[in-house]
Amino acid sequence: MFLFLIFIINILLLLTSSSSSDLRPGFYSYTCPQAETIVKNVMKKALLREPRSLASVMRFQFHDCFVNGCDASMLLDDTPSMIGEKLALSNINSLRSYEVIDEVKEALEKACPGVVSCADIIIMASRDAVALTGGPEWEVRLGRLDSLTANQEDSNNIMPSPRANASTLINLFKKYNLSVKDLVALSGSHSIGKGRCFSIMFRLYNQSGSGKPDPAIDLGFRKELNKLCPLDVDQNVTGKLDSTPVVFDNQYFKDLVAGRGFLNSDQTLFTFPKTRGFVSLYSKDQTEFFKAFVEGMLKMGDLQSGRPGEVRRNCRVVNAHFLSQHKKMHNNDKSM
Numbered sequence: 001m002f003l004f005l006i007f008i009i010n011i012l013l014l015l016t017s018s019s020s021s022d023l024r025p026g027f028y029s030y031t032c033p034q035a036e037t038i039v040k041n042v043m044k045k046a047l048l049r050e051p052r053s054l055a056s057v058m059r060f061q062f063h064d065c066f067v068n069g070c071d072a073s074m075l076l077d078d079t080p081s082m083i084g085e086k087l088a089l090s091n092i093n094s095l096r097s098y099e100v101i102d103e104v105k106e107a108l109e110k111a112c113p114g115v116v117s118c119a120d121i122i123i124m125a126s127r128d129a130v131a132l133t134g135g136p137e138w139e140v141r142l143g144r145l146d147s148l149t150a151n152q153e154d155s156n157n158i159m160p161s162p163r164a165n166a167s168t169l170i171n172l173f174k175k176y177n178l179s180v181k182d183l184v185a186l187s188g189s190h191s192i193g194k195g196r197c198f199s200i201m202f203r204l205y206n207q208s209g210s211g212k213p214d215p216a217i218d219l220g221f222r223k224e225l226n227k228l229c230p231l232d233v234d235q236n237v238t239g240k241l242d243s244t245p246v247v248f249d250n251q252y253f254k255d256l257v258a259g260r261g262f263l264n265s266d267q268t269l270f271t272f273p274k275t276r277g278f279v280s281l282y283s284k285d286q287t288e289f290f291k292a293f294v295e296g297m298l299k300m301g302d303l304q305s306g307r308p309g310e311v312r313r314n315c316r317v318v319n320a321h322f323l324s325q326h327k328k329m330h331n332n333d334k335s336m
């Protein structure tokens with residue numbers, strides 16, 4: 001009876017949860033009160049296993065929310081009839097640690113089957129990744145639904161290149177109602193994690209087709225990067241995005257001021273007048289950075305497509321496929 005009641009409450013909540021204004025803190029407090037603790041515990045385990053995986057999971061929020069809203073579309077595996085986002089230009093050979101989300105989902109399905117969406121898992125896990133590496137902690141708004149499809153082309157068209165300059169990035173973020181301040185603060189996510197040589201070869205050897213390196217790179221740092229990424233390097237070799245890549249702090253901004261930003265899209269924030277002031281401010285005042293970062297994450301987390309959705313049972317597949325797969329397995333078992 002109790003479980004049935006929970007089920008009914010859940011259905012009612014889901015029916016009313018499709019627009020961002022319906023997102024709210026404590027969304028699962030009746031239907032899955034342990035949800036946030038479960039997510040955090042899996043993230044703690046991931047931190048012990050591989051510290052970088054927290055950065056990799058945190059990046060999901062950006063790659064999910066910018067492409068048709070925060071709906072976990074980027075977690076869907078390709079199917080014969082759908083080319084998903086995992087192999088999109090910015091994601092292929094780059095997004096990683098999908099298995100951490102699988103682990104969270106499995107734990108949540110055990111505790112409260114069919115209740116917590118993968119889109120909300122991304123939002124909670126990103127928040128925890130920041131807090132567990134030394135950054136701020138904040139209350140997240142929940143109640144998102146998972147998409148029924150994914151779109152590789154949209155991801156290709158939307159997600160910015162590491163070559164992007166500040167004015168391209170300002171225009172992109174503006175489309176999502178995110179300000180110049182949000183752009184700079186959210187770029188501070190590169191305080192944790194790594195990037196591939198692939199993402200910086202052009203700025204080391206041929207910035208804007210000049211045949212020369214990006215003049216904004218500090219000379220000593222350029223030597224380090226040349227050593228890490230020589231012209232004949234395996235471009236999957238990785239370097240730190242800032243000098244303290246497992247600690248979420250304002251070192252990223254100090255590095256930018258010193259000309260030691262890893263990506264062109266990072267360094268351009270200090271070169272460009274409209275963004276430079278925020279970089280300077282955050283390099284001196286970590287509290288201001290943390291405050292602006294939380295605001296930016298909340299705003300980005302509110303992006304919604306308004307399309308119909310569901311709570312996926314497995315974050316990699318839509319429920320129709322998941323259920324038909326299970327039915328097949330069940331029938332095979334019976335015929336054996």
Ligand code: HEM
Pocket residue numbers: 052055056057058059061062093094095096160161162163164169186187189190192193194195196197198199241263265
């Ligand atoms: C402003 C535009 C942005 C651009 C152009 C950009 C681009 C990139 C690139 C090129 C990488 C390295 C990928 C690789 O070489 O494989 C990266 C890594 C990363 N990005 Fe961004 N990014 C941006 C904004 C963001 C935002 C808003 C977030 C999150 C809020 C984010 C979180 C991360 C994290 C945590 C990593 C490290 C991931 C890891 O170690 O696996 N980025 N980004």
